[in-house]
Amino acid sequence: xxxxxxxxxxxxxxxxxxxxxxxxxxxxxxxxxxxxxxxxxxxxxxxxxxxxxxxxxxxxxxxxxxxxxxxxxxxxxxxxxxxxxxxxxxxxxxxxxxxxxxxxxxxxxxxxxxx
Amino acid sequence: xxxxxxxxxxxxxxxxxxxxxxxxxxxxxxxxxxxxxxxxxxxxxxxxxxxxxxxxxxxxxxxxxxxxxxxxxxxxxxxxxxxxxxxxxxxxxxxxxxxxxxxxxxxxxx
Numbered sequence: 001x002x003x004x005x006x007x008x009x010x011x012x013x014x015x016x017x018x019x020x021x022x023x024x025x026x027x028x029x030x031x032x033x034x035x036x037x038x039x040x041x042x043x044x045x046x047x048x049x050x051x052x053x054x055x056x057x058x059x060x061x062x063x064x065x066x067x068x069x070x071x072x073x074x075x076x077x078x079x080x081x082x083x084x085x086x087x088x089x090x091x092x093x094x095x096x097x098x099x100x101x102x103x104x105x106x107x108x109x110x111x112x113x114x115x
Numbered sequence: 116x117x118x119x120x121x122x123x124x125x126x127x128x129x130x131x132x133x134x135x136x137x138x139x140x141x142x143x144x145x146x147x148x149x150x151x152x153x154x155x156x157x158x159x160x161x162x163x164x165x166x167x168x169x170x171x172x173x174x175x176x177x178x179x180x181x182x183x184x185x186x187x188x189x190x191x192x193x194x195x196x197x198x199x200x201x202x203x204x205x206x207x208x209x210x211x212x213x214x215x216x217x218x219x220x221x222x223x224x225x
Contacts, residue, residue: 004158006158034212034213036215041123041220042123042217042218043123043204043215043216043217043218044159044204044215045215046212046213046214046215049211049212091156093158093159095158104149104213106151106158106159106160107158108157108158109156109157109158111156
């Protein structure tokens with residue numbers, strides 16, 4: 001149980017276009033989802049926290065107009081990178097929790113490359 | 116502690132030896148800690164956790180030690196195997212969020 005999926009697993013897009021990444025909890029209801037960004041050989045950096053049905057809470061320094069997060073249902077959150085630039089190239093990972101917030105289940109990640 | 120974007124320290128061990136991976140956390144109010152394993156190109160996997168009211172917890176081949184006095188966490192892997200090669204992160208739970216440490220890249224030499 002407690003499986004989180006992400007789609008796509010990798011994506012290449014041209015500079016200036018937008019990309020949507022989906023995060024789904026497959027066998028539980030995720031009241032909260034987290035989005036992380038990870039650069040090569042670095043740690044995970046929390047970008048934002050999203051609760052179902054409400055606006056996401058962004059970490060300091062993360063542009064909310066550039067990284068649009070929608071958590072429309074208890075099993076789906078999406079991250080849209082708008083007007084992507086090469087510096088947005090990174091590994092994006094989501095995680096999901098149910099009401100027991102200590103238990104956080106991670107997705108497999110999405111590798112974004114902006115050319 | 117919180118990620119500061121530092122490059123990963125590395126640790127190399129011989130297969131069969133024990134590995135010790137260390138982590139310093141920043142917030143004395145953190146009450147829950149987790150060790151994660153991340154293989155290349157994949158998301159983190161839960162290894163073991165410990166609450167702040169404990170100083171040691173053992174799992175299968177892994178032991179986590181918590182020293183709250185110096186805000187230090189360690190992960191011990193017994194009889195390290197090639198499949199243990201990965202990046203290991205500690206995470207502390209503070210203020211309804213998890214903050215990840217810098218991580219350590221473990222390489223097991225056959």
